[in-house]
Amino acid sequence: MAIARDATSSTSSASASSLTWAHTCTGSDRILIVTVGMDADTTCTATYNGVSMTEIGNAQRSAGGVKTFLFYLIAPATGSNNIVATLGTSTKVASGAVSYTGAKQSGQPDSFTATFNDGTTSFAVSTTVVASDCWLVGGTRMQDGLAEPTTAGGITLTEAPTTGAGQKTVLSDSNGTVGTGSQSITWGQGVADNISGVVASIAPAVAAGPTTVKTWDGVTQSTGIKTYFGVTTANVKSVDGAT
């Protein structure tokens, strides 16, 4: 089953120790990704509809602050529900969220990288993708968001500026599947400044494979199974009674 983007949302605050906004999830084999960017060296947790999200990783500049968190939740509740990001201190914070359908419902993320740079206009974050047909998704906190941020290797999904400050949190994805091996998202900011980010690969749901059964004539088949009555079907009762 192929991954498809479902919905995005974002919000920000000039100063908050907790930030709440709405996000709507629909479809099947869902996964929700949330990025939270802040300007303090602090902790962060996130919930969706009261369910704790799992942190994929976080990164901040070497001197602290300009920090990015990335979280995921498999099978988030459908409908419009609250995302709550809770920080260890009151700080400038901006967030983005994206939900997908067709995602594998265990073993996520496929891979991830969390890193930073203390002064660059072009910030590439690579991760080694393992599974076929993954999407990349990533969040970044950039110090200089006064110029329009850019995303290479994908598209910008949400861009949340912080009121009264130049910093921005940007959420991006690959806008499609990527190959296995090293893949990256590259963000650009206006001037060489601090930036941090987390990029993860999200694996697709595994399609229901053919069921292998031993038929009445003793032949093990996985497709086009012909029953004793000569009817070809995908759902047969085998000689041992199992369907």
Added chain:
Amino acid sequence: MIDHLTQENGGALLKEDGGAISHDGFVSVTEVQIVGSRAFHYFTNTTTQELVRVPCTLAEYDSLAVQGAAQPSNGSGFVWVNSVKENEYDTVDGDLHDDQYAVTPSGHKVVRLSFFPPLLVDSVEADEIVNGKIDALKFT
């Protein structure tokens, strides 16, 4: 580093909004205290596009994090944007104002500088505010 400042009047640095910073780049800041937390819902007025801030209790805010929580409403004509929990300061309205700072429980200092645009600095090291003054140019 000083994109938002202009140099006039014999070397004094003037902010674009007309306020003055001494020529050595230091501004006077006043300490206020963090007295607790408070919470707000933010709504957009769909007619005027104005952002409206509505106070709520901390219990009301925390209830947003439970399963199946209802989303805040301010009646028709308003769309919920977000809700926040933030520091409350011992100022008249509880806000941190321009050129005020407070020491956080972790020992860092949060400072609001009256630059253009106003600049909120979350984490200032203890030795960066000396005798009530801060080197503003470090944060431009």
